[in-house]
Amino acid sequence: MPAEPVTALIVAGPTASGKSALALAIAQRLGGTIVNADSMQVYRELRILTARPTPQEEALAPHALYGVRPAAEPGSAGWWRTAALEAMQAARKAGRMPILCGGTGLYLTALTEGLAEIPDPGPLARAEARTLLAELGSRALHERLAVVDPDTAARLRPTDAQRIARAWEVWRGTGRGLAAWHTEPVMRPAGWRFAALLLAPPRPALRAAIAARFEAMLAAGALAEVRALLSLRLDPSLPAMRAQGVPELAAHLRGELSLAEAAERAVLATGRYAKRQATWFRHHKLAPEGPAHTIYARIAGLEQFSERNVAEIFDFIRSAG
Numbered sequence: 001m002p003a004e005p006v007t008a009l010i011v012a013g014p015t016a017s018g019k020s021a022l023a024l025a026i027a028q029r030l031g032g033t034i035v036n037a038d039s040m041q042v043y044r045e046l047r048i049l050t051a052r053p054t055p056q057e058e059a060l061a062p063h064a065l066y067g068v069r070p071a072a073e074p075g076s077a078g079w080w081r082t083a084a085l086e087a088m089q090a091a092r093k094a095g096r097m098p099i100l101c102g103g104t105g106l107y108l109t110a111l112t113e114g115l116a117e118i119p120d121p122g123p124l125a126r127a128e129a130r131t132l133l134a135e136l137g138s139r140a141l142h143e144r145l146a147v148v149d150p151d152t153a154a155r156l157r158p159t160d161a162q163r164i165a166r167a168w169e170v171w172r173g174t175g176r177g178l179a180a181w182h183t184e185p186v187m188r189p190a191g192w193r194f195a196a197l198l199l200a201p202p203r204p205a206l207r208a209a210i211a212a213r214f215e216a217m218l219a220a221g222a223l224a225e226v227r228a229l230l231s232l233r234l235d236p237s238l239p240a241m242r243a244q245g246v247p248e249l250a251a252h253l254r255g256e257l258s259l260a261e262a263a264e265r266a267v268l269a270t271g272r273y274a275k276r277q278a279t280w281f282r283h284h285k286l287a288p289e290g291p292a293h294t295i296y297a298r299i300a301g302l303e304q305f306s307e308r309n310v311a312e313i314f315d316f317i318r319s320a321g
Contacts (some may be wrong), residue, residue, distance in 0.1 A: 003107065008088055008098040008192045009317060010286050011054065012037070012113075013199030014277035015103055015244065015270060020053055022199065022313075023101035033091035035084055036065040037102025042080070042241045045071045045229050048222045050243060051213065062096065071229060078187070082111040085190060091231040098192075107282045112194055112286060115187040123302035129169035133237055137288035138164050149177030162239055196286035197313065200278065210270050214245065214263060223259075227252055231292020245269045 005133070008031070023034050036042060038048040044067035046073040052066050064087035069075055084107075088098035100108065109115075132141050138161035145155035145168055152167045167178045201209070214222075226249040234241055241247075245266040252262035 008100060008194055010037070010108060011101045012100060012105075012108060012195055012286055013103060013201075013283060014198060014206060014274035016051070016206060016213050016274065017103075017199040018209075019101050019103065019202050020051070020057070020197055023099050023198065024057055024061055026317070027097075027099055029314070031095070032097040032099040033062040033064060033087070034099045034101050035091070036063070036086045037080075037100045037104055037107045037211070038097065039075055039080070039102075039104040039107060039239065040243045041066055041102070042069045042075045043071045043243070044069065045232070046225065046240060046243055046246075048217050048220050049249075050224045057179070060093070062094075064090075069236060071137050071232065072234055076237050077106050077110045080107050081100055081115055081187060081190075088192065103277050105277070105284055108286055110187070110248070110283060111190045111192070112187045113195070116181045116183070117187055118178070118181045119174050119203055121169045124149065125169040125173030127271040129165040129171055130194070130320070131164070132168065133161055133165045137161075140226070141165070141168060144168070145171070151179035152177045155179065162237055162242055165237055168262060172229065188308050194286065195317065197205070197316070198281055198286065202259070202282070206274055206278075211267050211273060214267050214270065217245065218259075218263065218274045223249055227253055228266075244273060 009026065011019050011026070013019050020034075023032075026032055027034050034053075038050065040046060041052045042049070042065060046052075047067060053063055057063075058066070065080070065083055066084075070308065084100065093096040095225060100111070102108070129141075132144070138145075139158040141157040141161075142156065142164050145156075145164060148277075149167060149171045149205075152171070156167060157161050158164075170178050170181065171177070220262060226246055229240070229246065230250055230253065248262040248266040248269065251257045252259050257265070
């Protein structure tokens with residue numbers, strides 16, 4: 001952690017809102033290092049479906065924490081926070097501005113607000129959670145969780161299998177629910193001063209961008225990417241196995257859906273996810289020391305931002321620094 005607070009920039013927003021293009025433009029103009037803050041873009045096997053920056057884009061400015069973990073090893077907010085702080089320090093040492101880019105709110109607030117340090121539940125609790133999830137399904141396990149840990153269960157969707165299993169293993173292994181642990185941040189807010197740019201495009205434009213992007217992903221080889229992921233025979237409860245588009249394309253490869261049906265379902269699921277992200281960002285401060293600067297714009301690419309908005313963005317960055 002730096003000896004004195006310095007400014008780091010956050011570029012956040014829902015999926016397909018144009019974060020990567022904006023972060024890259026800022027990095028090129030201001031000499032920045034882009035640090036991934038998306039929980040799915042950390043997995044090396046999922047470049048296409050997670051819309052990771054292309055090798056050509058990565059060559060235009062330094063990037064960190066993209067594709068750094070195998071899908072078999074789930075990431076966590078605690079791991080990411082430690083890795084992000086190391087990447088931010090390295091950027092500052094090189095005289096570059098750290099630019100945190102992503103849509104995983106928990107990761108970003110782990111930096112700006114701190115994070116509870118939850119004890120390891122242990123292998124027995126993890127095994128029990130996975131077994132129950134496989135035997136009962138996410139909804140039934142959610143009902144059981146609501147009995148023993150109602151505060152945590154109330155925060156989780158009954159279909160969110162991975163988070164439900166995580167909540168069960170924490171309760172079973174520590175005797176205390178996730179919601180209770182989260183009231184006690186042990187990892188304090190990082191000693192940096194953050195400025196935030198929050199992309200908030202109109203919902204119709206976002207839906208259109210999601211559909212167009214998924215079509216481009218299919219053309220770029222998303223189906224082959226999922227086929228290769230399935231060949232690893234990983235635990236289906238792992239986060240990478242539930243990345244946007246993976247369950248639907250996997251169903252197509254098993255012969256359960258046509259490709260058109262899989263694409264339609266993936267686009268709808270991604271739209272629902274983007275809506276939840278947008279709702280989360282509306283209710284959380286990304287830069288506690290000052291209001292985030294919200295940008296409403298079309299989202300297919302940075303060139304669609306008006307010159308007025310671009311100038312406004314850089315005025316905001318300069319004033320925040």
